[in-house]
Structure formats: structure tokens, C-alpha cells
Amino acid sequence: MSTLTFGDDMARMQRALAQCHDMVVRRSAVLEALRLCTGERVLEVGCGGGSYAYETAQCVGATGRVCAVDLSADQIAAAKTRCGELPWVECQVGDVAKLPYGDVEFDALYGVQVFEYVPNLDQALREVQRVVRPGGRVVILATNWSSVVWHSDQPVRMKRVLTTFAAHAPYADLPAILPARLRPFGLTTIRQTPVPVLNTSYHTNSFSYWLARMIRPFVLGKQALTAEEADAWLNEFEELERKGGYFFSSMPIITEAIKLGANSRAL
Numbered sequence: 189m190s191t192l193t194f195g196d197d198m199a200r201m202q203r204a205l206a207q208c209h210d211m212v213v214r215r216s217a218v219l220e221a222l223r224l225c226t227g228e229r230v231l232e233v234g235c236g237g238g239s240y241a242y243e244t245a246q247c248v249g250a251t252g253r254v255c256a257v258d259l260s261a262d263q264i265a266a267a268k269t270r271c272g273e274l275p276w277v278e279c280q281v282g283d284v285a286k287l288p289y290g291d292v293e294f295d296a297l298y299g300v301q302v303f304e305y306v307p308n309l310d311q312a313l314r315e316v317q318r319v320v321r322p323g324g325r326v327v328i329l330a331t332n333w334s335s336v337v338w339h340s341d342q343p344v345r346m347k348r349v350l351t352t353f354a355a356h357a358p359y360a361d362l363p364a365i366l367p368a369r370l371r372p373f374g375l376t377t378i379r380q381t382p383v384p385v386l387n388t389s390y391h392t393n394s395f396s397y398w399l400a401r402m403i404r405p406f407v408l409g410k411q412a413l414t415a416e417e418a419d420a421w422l423n424e425f426e427e428l429e430r431k432g433g434y435f436f437s438s439m440p441i442i443t444e445a446i447k448l449g450a451n452s453r454a455l
Contacts, residue, residue, distance in 0.1 A: 201398055203266065206239040210385050210395035214329065214440065215240060217383045218300060219247065221327045221442050227251040228295040231319060233284040233312075234258055234302030238267030238277075245274045255289065257282030285311045289319045296320070298327040301440075304362040309369060317373040322449020326375055327442060329383070330362040335439035338396070339428065345413075345421055352412035353403050363441035375445040387436040390429040396436035400425060 205211060218240065224230065224247035235241050235256035245254045254277045258264050264279050271277040282288050284299065285308055297320050306312045316326055333354055340346035354360050367377040387394045404418050413421065428434040 201401055202263075203237045204392070205395065205398040206237060208393045208395060208398065210387070211239075214300070214383055215243060217381070217442060218298060218327060218329055219243060221381065221444050222247075222296055222298055222325065224248055224296065229253045229293060230255070231287075231289065231294045231297045232256040233287075233297065233299040235267050235279060236263050238270035238279065240298075240300060241267060241277055241279065242271050242274070245271060245277045248276070250276050252276060254278070255294075257284070257287065259283060285315060287315045287319055291318055292321040293319050294321065294324060296325040296327070300329045301331065303328050303366075304330045304357040304359040307358055309359060313370060313373045313375065317375055317447060320447045322447055324447045326445040326447065328366065328445075329440055329442045330359075330366070331438055331440040332363050333357065333360040333438075335437075337435070337437045339433065339435040340424060341428070342421075342424065345417065348412055349403065349407055349421055352407045352410050355410070356406055363443060366443050370445050374447055376448050378444045378446055381442045381444070383440045383442055385436070385438045385440065388434060390425045390434045
């Protein structure tokens with residue numbers, strides 16, 4: 189199970205991350221994959237601070253319904269504030285492995301950087317299958333974390349950081365195995381689409397800037413680096429930026445699936 193913690197500091201960083209350019213691009217890609225219509229019922233698992241739920245609600249309108257769950261009470265509080273003006277949005281603490289909803293309640297379900305952190309993936313997918321109607325859509329965005337390329341003039345140290353961080357998720361390369369894991373639960377993969385992240389500059393409007401600040405406490409907690417080494421690792425990025433040598437890339441993948449039933453068909 190991930191040892192990332194989602195207290196006040198992490199929630200603050202996640203809110204800043206949600207506003208950066210790379211995440212705006214990601215949200216647009218997820219919304220395009222969902223193909224939402226007015227009046228639809230949508231469930232978001234792992235809603236964080238509510239950025240996605242807010243935009244999803246604009247798509248389905250007041251005749252629709254958006255439900256959003258997250259394990260963190262702090263995140264749900266933030267999501268309720270973000271979506272407070274939208275009475276058709278419901279945010280509550282909940283676990284994707286035991287969703288607080290009835291069978292076939294939703295036309296669509298999505299999760300962004302969530303399912304790779306679920307200890308019991310099969311139970312989570314069983315719940316997804318249960319709450320989505322036949323013909324309903326499932327959209328899961330996850331990162332192949334082994335795809336990360338992060339330049340450093342200290343490659344041995346960087347390798348140690350990335351190798352340690354790979355343990356932050358039970359399924360660090362979930363997109364590679366997800367289609368096969370979906371099939372036993374009646375969820376048929378329609379397509380997988382890359383949403384690459386490329387940062388050639390280090391600043392607060394980039395994904396890797398905030399990722400670095402999430403990684404530092406994780407590797408310290410794993411005792412992979414000393415505090416001095418972790419500070420040096422983080423501070424190097426500003427030096428690389430000054431030299432014009434900063435580079436980061438990663439490969440998130442959107443997996444789109446459909447729940448087949450008697451009156452549904454693959455698109």
C-alpha cells in the first residue's frame with residue numbers, strides 16, 4: 189500500500205498541483221474521454237479537492253448528478269467548498285473498494301491517479317462493475333511510473349530516488365495490466381490513450397515542480413536519502429533550470445472501458 193499521506197500539507201500541494209498547466213491539459217483529456225451528456229449520473233472516485241467534480245458538474249448540468257468520494261476527510265472538505273454552489277454535486281468520504289451506492293446507479297465512473305494506489309484492485313473493480321449501468325463508461329487515468337525520465341547531474345542519486353518512489357503505489361505501472369484486469373468484471377477496454385507530460389522548465393506551473401515536493405518526504409520516510417541528500421536533490425532542479433538543462437517526462441495513460449450488457453455494445 190502507498191505510504192503517501194494526505195494531510196494538510198499534501199492537500200495543499202495537491203490543490204496547487206491541480207491548478208498547474210499540465211493538470212489543466214489532463215482534465216481536458218479526461219473530460220473528452222468521458223463524453224458526458226446533460227442529465228447523466230457520474231461518480232468520481234478519489235476526488236481530491238474537487239477540481240474534476242466541479243468541471244464534470246458543468247457538463248451534466250443541474251438535471252444530472254455528480255457524486256464524488258475520497259478517503260481523506262480534508263480533501264472532501266475542500267471538494268465541498270469547491271462545489272458548494274452546485275447542489276447536484278455530492279461529496280463524501282468513501283472507499284472505492286466499498287462504495288456507498290446502490291447497483292447500476294451511474295452512467296459513467298472515473299478515477300484519476302487513484303486505482304494504482306488501491307491495495308485490493310480486484311475488489312475495487314468489482315465495485316466499479318456493480319455501480320455502473322450496462323453500457324456505462326469507465327475512465328481510469330494512471331501513470332506508468334517506470335516511464336519517468338528526470339535528468340540529473342547526479343544520476344546515481346536520481347536513480348535511488350526514483351527506485352524508492354516506485355514503491356509508493358501497489359500498481360506502479362497499472363496501465364500495462366489494466367485491460368486484462370478489467371475483463372473478468374465485465375468491463376471491456378475500448379482504447380488507451382497517452383497523455384504525456386513534458387517539462388523542460390522548472391516552475392510552479394508545472395507537474396514536476398509539485399511532484400518533487402511530494403517525493404521528498406516519501407524518500408525521507410523510507411530512509412533512502414538523508415535530509416541533506418534530499419535537500420540537495422530538490423535544490424538541483426533550480427540549478428538545472430538556470431543552466432537550461434532541466435528535463436522531466438512521464439507517461440500517464442487514459443484507459444476507457446465500457447460495461448457490456450444485454451442492450452449495450454462496444455463503441
